[in-house]
Amino acid sequence: MADTTSKSYFWKGFRDGSPFIFVAIPFGTLFGVFATEAGLNIVQTMAFTSTVFAGAAQFAALQLLQDQTPTAIILISALAVNLRMAMYSASLTPFLGAAPMWQRAIAAYLTVDQSYACSIVRFEKEPMMTVPQRMAYFFGSVTPITPLWILATYLGAVLGTRIPESWALDFALPITFLAMIGPMMRTFPHVVAALVAIVVSLLTVAIPYNLGLLIAGCAGMIAGAQAELIVAHRKVKA
């Protein structure tokens, strides 16, 4: 019986995760195109997309690679973009922490914005779910996008070799990032974090090795956390 209910939770997850294919396909294709433009061959592009498996960090690494940034700074910056994955991991732990290690090890690899967003909503809505049901739902939510993300990257990489230089792709990557910013502005502290990071990044642009990016990132992060404390404090008082 437990097995059949897990199965139905897998399909619930699958259904909830399906709309994200409309994000995964264009994003994966764009990554393939940009990676090719940045000088990566198909093997490198595919290794990148399937092992790192995190769109925004992959785009960030490509952009910095084109700016002649030292390798260490590229790694730190792209991993900073991925620090939110640690937060997802932390936030899923109370729900999935009791599952067998091999399942948690696979779940860690598949922890992305989409699987996290679907799962946390469902787990909080249905607190009576068992751990196997939660795992089934989590894996279901990421099943539609994973193969399509990898396939789309491949198609993009093949397509990328045929795009002429005159297409001004230099700015397509910034546009992709700018488009991501709007939906991130979920709360007032998120807005504060972004604004402080922008101002500091413009002020520190002369610092070598793109170190200004890390300074600005830290400043934005601290500003967001402080803004959250202030907002919470006001709510308590009111």
Place this chain on the structure above:
Amino acid sequence: MSQVDTVTIWTIIIGLALGSYALRFVFIGLVGDRPMPPWLLRHLRYTAVAIIPALIAPLVVWPTATEGQPDVPRMAAAAVAVTMGLVTKNVIAAIFTGAATLYGLLYLLG
């Protein structure tokens, strides 16, 4: 197409793959059921929303393609992409309207 050194690319790919996995595994795999300090979670929440705008702001104000000269099509495209993202909360819609603005203006302004 630019030529990038193979060792650099593989260092980045392998470093990012291991690092990203470690970030995803650290809590669910190692911490298990133990609670997390709230101050840490509070800072983790704002890393992506700080680092992405910080990465992009200098590229908008001083674009590389124009050798750092501020440029109307790129500024306008940036404004459209941000605004569409804010209004619709739809990343794909924002990318396409931003790109349409860029290519439209590049074509019109020659």
